[in-house]
Amino acid sequence: MIVDEKQQPDREAMFMSLYLESFPAVAGHISKMGGSFEEAKDVFQDALVIYYEKTRLDKLVLKQGEMAYLFGIARHLWNKRYKENSKEVSLDQLDDSLDETSGLADPPYEEVSSVRLLGLLARAGEKCMRLLSAFYYENLDMETLAIRFGFSGARSATAQKFKCLEKVKETVKQRALQYEDIIE
Amino acid sequence: MKTSLNDTRLIEAHLLGKAPAEERILFEARLILQPDLKQSMYWQQKTCHLVKLYGRQQLKKEIEQVHQKLFSSATPHQSFRQKILRLFNR
Numbered sequence: 001m002i003v004d005e006k007q008q009p010d011r012e013a014m015f016m017s018l019y020l021e022s023f024p025a026v027a028g029h030i031s032k033m034g035g036s037f038e039e040a041k042d043v044f045q046d047a048l049v050i051y052y053e054k055t056r057l058d059k060l061v062l063k064q065g066e067m068a069y070l071f072g073i074a075r076h077l078w079n080k081r082y083k084e085n086s087k088e089v090s091l092d093q094l095d096d097s098l099d100e101t102s103g104l105a106d107p108p109y110e111e112v113s114s115v116r117l118l119g120l121l122a123r124a125g126e127k128c129m130r131l132l133s134a135f136y137y138e139n140l141d142m143e144t145l146a147i148r149f150g151f152s153g154a155r156s157a158t159a160q161k162f163k164c165l166e167k168v169k170e171t172v173k174q175r176a177l178q179y180e181d182i183i184e
Numbered sequence: 185m186k187t188s189l190n191d192t193r194l195i196e197a198h199l200l201g202k203a204p205a206e207e208r209i210l211f212e213a214r215l216i217l218q219p220d221l222k223q224s225m226y227w228q229q230k231t232c233h234l235v236k237l238y239g240r241q242q243l244k245k246e247i248e249q250v251h252q253k254l255f256s257s258a259t260p261h262q263s264f265r266q267k268i269l270r271l272f273n274r
Contacts (some may be wrong), residue, residue: 015250020264031271040272045247052243118238129238136232137239166192169224169231176230 018048022067026074039082040074047073057139117175121168128164135161188224195225199232 023044030040047070054060062069121129131149134140142154142161151157197203198211215222254261255268 012246012250015247016253019250019254020261024264024267027268027271037269037272041251045244045251048247049240049243053240114234114237117234118241121234122238122241129235130242132235133239133242136235137243162189162192162196165196165228165231166189168235169192169227172231172234173227176227 015048018051018066018070019044022070025067025071029071029075030078033078033083035078035082039078043074043077043081044070046077057137117172120175121171124171125164125168128168131161131164132168191221191224192228195221195228198225199229 023040026044026047027037027040030036030043050073051066051070055062055066131145134145134148135142140148142157145151145161146153146157149157149160151160194203194207194211198208203211215225253259255265259265
C-alpha cells in the first residue's frame with residue numbers, strides 16, 4: 001500500500017525565492033516591450049519549468065546564475081510567442097530550438113488524446129501517477145522515493161513502482177484504443 | 185500477469201538503456217519474434233511519456249500556487265506585489 005506522500009516544502013520554497021528574486025526583472029522587461037501582466041506571468045512560469053527540468057533533471061550547471069538564466073529564457077519565450085508578427089524581427093532571427101528541446105511547445109496532435117488520458121489517469125490512479133512521476137519525471141532514486149512514499153526500502157518501492165507501471169500501462173492501452181475508435 | 189510484469193521490467197531496462205549486452209541482444213530478438221512484446225513496449229513508452237506530462241502538469245500547478253500566494257491581496261509580500269503591478273498600470 002502506498003501511504004500519503006510527504007509534502008515537498010523545499011520545492012515550494014525554491015519557487016517562492018526564484019519568483020521574488022527573478023520575476024521583477026522579467027516583468028519589467030515584458031512591460032517595457034508592451035506586454036501584459038498575464039503574458040509576463042506565462043513566460044516566467046514556463047521559464048521556471050524549463051529551469052527546473054534543465055537543472056534538476058538534466059543536471060545542467062548554470063554558469064551565470066539562475067536569475068540571468070530565467071531572464072534569458074523568459075525573454076526568448078516572449079520574443080517567440082508575442083513578437084512573431086512584429087516587423088522588427090525577421091523570421092530568421094527566431095530560434096525554435098528552445099521550445100522544441102524543452103518540449104513546451106506541445107504538438108497539436110498530442111493535445112486531444114493525451115489531455116483526456118491524463119485527466120482520466122489523474123482521477124483513476126492518482127497515487128500511482130504520483131509515484132511514477134517521482135521516478136520518471138523527477139528522476140528520484142528508489143531510496144528517496146521510498147522515504148517520500150513511506151515504503152520500508154528501495155526494494156519494496158521498486159516492486160510497487162512496477163505494479164503501478166503495469167496498472168497504468170494497461171489503462172493507457174485500453175483507453176487509448178477506445179479513443180482511437182471514437183476519433184476515427 | 186507474472187510474465188507481463190517480468191516483461192515490463194525487461195522493457196524498462198531496455199528503454200532506460202540499463203540492460204546488459206547479452207540481455208539486450210536476446211530482447212531485440214524477441215522483439216522481432218513476438219509482436220505482442222513490441223506492442224507492449226509501445227504502450228510502456230506511451231505510458232512513461234504520459235507520466236512525464238503528468239509530472240510537468242503537477243509542477244505547473246505548484247508554480248501557479250506560488251503565484252497565487254504572492255499576488256493575493258492578503259499576501260505578506262505586499263511591496264513585491266505592488267512593485268510588479270505598478271509596472272503594468274501605466
